[in-house]
Amino acid sequence: MLALADLKKGDNLPELKKSVSQENINRYAEASRDFNPIHIDEDYARKTPLGGTIAHGMLILAYVSQMMTAAFEHHWLSGGKLMARFKAPARPGDTITISGEVIAVEKGDGQNRITCNLLVTNQHDEPVIIGEAIVGVTNNENSC
Amino acid sequence: MSDVPNQSKVEYSQLEVGYEFPPAHYQLDASTVSAYLQAVEETHQLFQGSALVPPMAVAALTMASLSEHLTFPAGAIHVSQDFEFTDTVTTGDTLTSHASVARKQDRGKLHLLAIDLNVNNLEGKTVLTGKTSFVLPDSSAQAETPG
Numbered sequence: 001m002l003a004l005a006d007l008k009k010g011d012n013l014p015e016l017k018k019s020v021s022q023e024n025i026n027r028y029a030e031a032s033r034d035f036n037p038i039h040i041d042e043d044y045a046r047k048t049p050l051g052g053t054i055a056h057g058m059l060i061l062a063y064v065s066q067m068m069t070a071a072f073e074h075h076w077l078s079g080g081k082l083m084a085r086f087k088a089p090a091r092p093g094d095t096i097t098i099s100g101e102v103i104a105v106e107k108g109d110g111q112n113r114i115t116c117n118l119l120v121t122n123q124h125d126e127p128v129i130i131g132e133a134i135v136g137v138t139n140n141e142n143s144c
Numbered sequence: 145m146s147d148v149p150n151q152s153k154v155e156y157s158q159l160e161v162g163y164e165f166p167p168a169h170y171q172l173d174a175s176t177v178s179a180y181l182q183a184v185e186e187t188h189q190l191f192q193g194s195a196l197v198p199p200m201a202v203a204a205l206t207m208a209s210l211s212e213h214l215t216f217p218a219g220a221i222h223v224s225q226d227f228e229f230t231d232t233v234t235t236g237d238t239l240t241s242h243a244s245v246a247r248k249q250d251r252g253k254l255h256l257l258a259i260d261l262n263v264n265n266l267e268g269k270t271v272l273t274g275k276t277s278f279v280l281p282d283s284s285a286q287a288e289t290p291g
Binding site: 018024027028030031032033034036048049057058059061062063065066069070073074076077078079080081082083084085086 | 176179180182183184185186188190196198199200201203204205207208211218219221222223224225226227228229230231232
């Protein structure tokens with residue numbers, strides 16, 4: 001977990017890299033019960049304007065949440081807020097990078113509010129997801 | 145997982161602001177949580193040897209229960225997703241998700257649909273709230289479920 005007491009504007013969250021594969025996507029479809037053919041049926045997906053299967057947006061958001069959990073642990077699990085915009089699909093074969101930057105630390109009475117910019121890009125540096133996350137951190141746990 | 149009866153899906157053209165989807169009830173059993181952790185390659189120590197469930201697992205199952213009730217035209221795009229995780233969820237918890245249409249707007253040949261989400265545990269405590277938004281083309285195309 002990050003040293004929350006020392007967090008300041010401009011600090012980076014621990015970056016994650018993930019390889020997207022059809023196998024990952026299929027596993028996520030099973031786990032999430034989302035069997036939309038655009039994700040799992042290559043023949044179907046090839047005939048759509050997307051030209052092939054794409055990862056579930058929720059799978060990519062799960063990776064974002066993974067980064068936030070690594071940074072803020074239980075503060076994220078209870079008190080985390082995520083606002084995400086899907087900009088482009090992630091496809092099998094893509095390598096995506098999940099990153100974040102602290103853009104504000106607001107000191108409050110008993111709790112600090114930390115706001116982060118979020119960015120997911122593919123191997124071509126194209127944005128896949130942009131967003132923002134907010135986490136409340138109690139003051140007496142700032143030395144985590 | 146979900147005990148929602150198999151009923152006919154609603155097409156987005158039938159939806160109106162305020163429409164409430166049937167609530168869905170599901171239990172986060174150990175195998176469901178384990179499958180989710182493997183699928184997203186989540187190895188954080190918080191979830192190893194503890195009953196804590198990743199909040200996005202709850203979100204994923206909430207979206208899945210919504211898709212059981214909703215049919216979109218082909219070409220629908222999931223454009224945005226907001227979540228607030230208001231309380232922790234543990235393996236074995238039984239949750240109830242509620243969804244209602246928050247916004248429906250026509251913009252030429254495209255339509256914007258936003259759905260509010262709310263998930264409670266058995267004690268009635270809210271564990272997750274959110275909003276999911278889609279851009280939809282004209283419904284003349286082949287129907288599919290949201291993804």
